[in-house]
Every structure is written in C-alpha cells, then in structure tokens.
Amino acid sequence: MTEFAVRPLAEGEQRPAFDVLSQSLHGPVSTDERWAKRAEGFPAERKFGAFEGGTVIGVTSSIATELAVPGGTTLPSAAVDGVGVRADSTRRGVLTALMAEQLADCAARGEVLAHLHASETTIYGRFGYAVATRGKTLRILKGRARFRDDAPSGGRVRLVGTDAAKKLIPELYERIAPNSPGMMTRPPVWWNWARDGLVGENFVAVHTGPDGDDGFVLYHPQDRRSFEQPEAGAALVVRDLHAANTGALAGLWRFLCRVDLVGEVRAPDRPLDDPIGLMLTDPRACEVLGLEDSTWLRLVDVPVALAARTYRPAAPVVLEVTDPLLPANSGRYRVAPEGATRTEEPAGLALGVDTLAMIYLGDRAPSRLAALNRIEVRDPAALPEADALFATATAPWCGTPF
Numbered sequence: 001m002t003e004f005a006v007r008p009l010a011e012g013e014q015r016p017a018f019d020v021l022s023q024s025l026h027g028p029v030s031t032d033e034r035w036a037k038r039a040e041g042f043p044a045e046r047k048f049g050a051f052e053g054g055t056v057i058g059v060t061s062s063i064a065t066e067l068a069v070p071g072g073t074t075l076p077s078a079a080v081d082g083v084g085v086r087a088d089s090t091r092r093g094v095l096t097a098l099m100a101e102q103l104a105d106c107a108a109r110g111e112v113l114a115h116l117h118a119s120e121t122t123i124y125g126r127f128g129y130a131v132a133t134r135g136k137t138l139r140i141l142k143g144r145a146r147f148r149d150d151a152p153s154g155g156r157v158r159l160v161g162t163d164a165a166k167k168l169i170p171e172l173y174e175r176i177a178p179n180s181p182g183m184m185t186r187p188p189v190w191w192n193w194a195r196d197g198l199v200g201e202n203f204v205a206v207h208t209g210p211d212g213d214d215g216f217v218l219y220h221p222q223d224r225r226s227f228e229q230p231e232a233g234a235a236l237v238v239r240d241l242h243a244a245n246t247g248a249l250a251g252l253w254r255f256l257c258r259v260d261l262v263g264e265v266r267a268p269d270r271p272l273d274d275p276i277g278l279m280l281t282d283p284r285a286c287e288v289l290g291l292e293d294s295t296w297l298r299l300v301d302v303p304v305a306l307a308a309r310t311y312r313p314a315a316p317v318v319l320e321v322t323d324p325l326l327p328a329n330s331g332r333y334r335v336a337p338e339g340a341t342r343t344e345e346p347a348g349l350a351l352g353v354d355t356l357a358m359i360y361l362g363d364r365a366p367s368r369l370a371a372l373n374r375i376e377v378r379d380p381a382a383l384p385e386a387d388a389l390f391a392t393a394t395a396p397w398c399g400t401p402f
C-alpha cells in the first residue's frame with residue numbers, strides 16, 4: 001500500500017477536501033452549485049490534508065475561538081471540526097497522522113485548549129480528548145407548564161425579522177457570552193455558516209431586561225395542529241437560546257410556553273442545570289428526554305490551562321499528569337486556591353491528560369473518576385481536597401454547535 005503525507009491544505013485544494021469530508025459524513029453528492037454555497041465557509045486556513053499520490057484522502061479543520069474556563073477567563077482554543085477520511089482509506093492511521101499535525105499546530109499557535117463535538121465517542125480519547133461538557137434534551141408539556149408565583153417574571157420579548165436578526169444576534173451573543181465555563185466565542189467564520197443556516201432558518205425572539213437586550217431564542221415549529229389530532233398542537237424546537245441572567249432566561253422560557261397552537265417545547269443540548277423545571281409548579285411538566293456528551297476537550301498547554309482557572313478553598317493538591325502525545329505537558333502540578341504551578345513535590349493523584357479534561361471545567365468530580373480507576377490515588381487525603389478545588393457553582397456547557 002502506498003504511503004500518504006500530511007500537510008497544510010493549500011489555496012485551491014478546498015474543493016476536493018470538502019468533497020472527502022462531505023462523503024465521509026454521508027452528505028449529498030458534490031455539485032458546483034453546492035460548492036458555490038459552501039466555499040466561503042471552507043477556507044484553506046487552519047486545515048490539514050492527507051494526500052496520497054496527489055489526491056486528498058483525509059482532512060481536519062479548526063477555527064480559532066476563545067473558551068471560557070472557571071473563574072471567567074477565556075483561553076485561545078481551537079474548535080476542531082470538519083474531520084473525515086475517505087471510506088477506502090480508513091484504519092490506516094490517516095486520522096492519527098492528521099491529529100498529531102493539528103495538535104502540534106495548535107501548540108505552535110499558542111492555543112491552550114482544543115475542543116470538538118464527536119460524531120462517535122470511540123474516536124478521540126486516544127488523542128487526549130475527553131468529555132468536558134454535556135447537554136440534556138428537554139420537553140416541556142405546555143398544557144401542564146404553569147410558572148410558580150416566585151419564578152422570575154422576565155422582561156419583554158419581541159419577534160425580530162430575519163434580516164435584522166442576522167445582524168442583531170451575532171452582536172448580542174458577543175455581548176452576553178461566553179458567560180459560563182465551557183462556552184465559546186463565535187468568530188466570523190462560524191457566523192458565515194450560522195447567519196443563514198441557523199438564524200435564517202428559524203424564528204428569532206429577543207428578550208429585553210432593565211439594561212436592554214439580554215437574551216435571545218431561535219426556534220422553529222415542527223408538525224402542526226391537524227383535523228385528525230386537534231389536541232396535539234405543534235412542537236416548538238429550540239435551536240439556540242442564550243441569556244445574560246436568570247431573568248432573561250425565565251422571560252424566554254415563558255414566551256416559548258405561551259405561543260398558541262403549541263403542544264410542547266423541545267430543547268436539545270440545554271445545560272445540565274437549566275432551571276426551567278424548578279420554575280414550574282409541576283417540575284415533571286419538564287421532561288428530560290436524553291443526556292448527551294457535548295464538548296470533547298483537549299488540554300494542549302497544561303501549565304497555562306491549570307494556571308488560568310480559579311479553584312475553590314481547599315488544601316493544595318499535587319497532580320501528576322501524563323501526556324504521551326504532547327510530552328511537554330507531562331509532569332507534576334501543585335493546584336491550590338491561589339493558583340497552579342509546576343512542582344517537584346510528590347503527587348497525591350496521578351492521571352492522564354484526558355481525565356484531567358473531564359475535571360478541568362467542573363463536569364466530573366475527581367473522586368468519581370478515582371472510583372473508576374481513571375485517577376490513581378497515591379494519597380487518599382488528596383481526593384476530597386481535589387473535589388473541593390475543582391468544583392464549580394454551575395455545570396459547564398458549550399451551547400454552540402459546530
């Protein structure tokens with residue numbers, strides 16, 4: 001079998017790379033018309049291709065983002081997307097070579113983190129990624145959804161036309177987000193796709209609070225009330241909902257639950273601690289239909305990542321981190337409420353860089369992972385301290401599809 005080579009994609013090579021990607025994800029057959037629509041959102045920049053005899057057989061892409069970590073700092077991060085290998089070239093190490101090149105490139109660019117949404121959960125663990133945020137799918141049964149008297153009342157909600165929304169929503173997102181761990185900035189290349197694809201295909205409602213616009217929801221109806229099932233009503237499907245504060249969140253949920261001829265509101269990928277159920281007199285009117293992994297996080301620069309987040313009060317803990325792919329990360333780190341630094345002190349806990357990603361944003365407690373042998377406990381006293389140090393008040397959440 002001939003060898004392949006991995007290198008940055010050059011200008012003019014986007015179309016064959018896009019075709020490989022599209023085919024790997026079972027997208028429609030390539031046409032000039034389809035490519036004309038996608039070309040702008042598929043620049044050569046930040047893409048690597050695997051080439052065999054001059055033909056693209058694999059591709060990986062990323063966009064430059066900032067990701068919020070506990071404490072509010074945002075870190076330069078690569079949002080990895082557009083990964084695919086031709087069906088006749090899989091399981092030959094093409095992805096492995098692409099990932100190695102991409103991670104080295106992220107490190108060279110000074111990016112501290114890489115993050116992605118995985119098509120399959122079996123792919124990315126070997127490259128040091130692990131689940132760091134999750135989302136739940138909610139269904140609110142409108143007929144039973146009454147808001148408690150003490151639930152925040154929210155402000156005014158207005159519907160915005162598509163053209164105005166395409167300008168307003170990117171500005172509003174930039175002003176109110178990222179506002180909790182795991183959320184990311186949405187750079188122009190992301191909006192190139194989302195302006196038409198996400199905003200343009202949904203109804204848009206904007207919430208105004210005491211200080212102006214502070215939240216929005218994009219949604220579309222699915223099914224409609226019919227003569228056959230007059231009691232059923234439509235389902236409103238929430239595609240994007242962001243709020244700067246709980247008042248705005250309550251106002252947007254109240255709006256969705258008030259729309260006429262609707263039987264239920266369905267919202268995939270909501271934060272694990274979305275409080276909508278707690279605002280209702282009957283919390284079971286808000287059903288959890290599913291729980292999904294969302295962000296797969298990779299710490300590219302462990303010392304900078306550990307130093308950048310805040311920690312809760314507890315005794316210091318020394319972690320020994322192992323990273324076979326980026327060995328500069330391997331070593332011992334002293335984590336304390338005042339910060340995290342490299343150390344030569346003996347470690348209380350030892351873990352792989354993938355497991356570190358699971359506790360980094362606060363999604364999982366170290367003691368739960370130690371119980372599953374994902375963390376080696378060398379000093380049992382270190383475990384409850386690590387639980388306290390890494391705990392966060394809110395569940396981490398991404399909230400941005402890419």
Ligand SMILES: CC(=O)SCCNC(=O)CCNC(=O)[C@H](O)C(C)(C)COP(=O)(O)OP(=O)(O)OC[C@H]1O[C@@H](n2cnc3c(N)ncnc32)[C@H](O)[C@@H]1OP(=O)(O)O
Nearest residue numbers: 024081082083084085090091092093094095096116119122
């Ligand atoms: C962030 C995103 O864009 S997610 C989208 C990812 N893309 C897709 O799902 C498109 C369809 N799938 C593909 O294109 C390919 O199968 C890929 C990209 C997932 C994998 O590419 P490959 O070149 O086959 O991976 P590679 O040969 O480097 O495999 C490395 C290892 O991972 C394993 N592996 C790779 N893909 C999978 C998978 N889907 N399920 C289970 N194991 C896998 C391989 O068996 C191999 O294991 P080994 O080292 O023990 O032998």
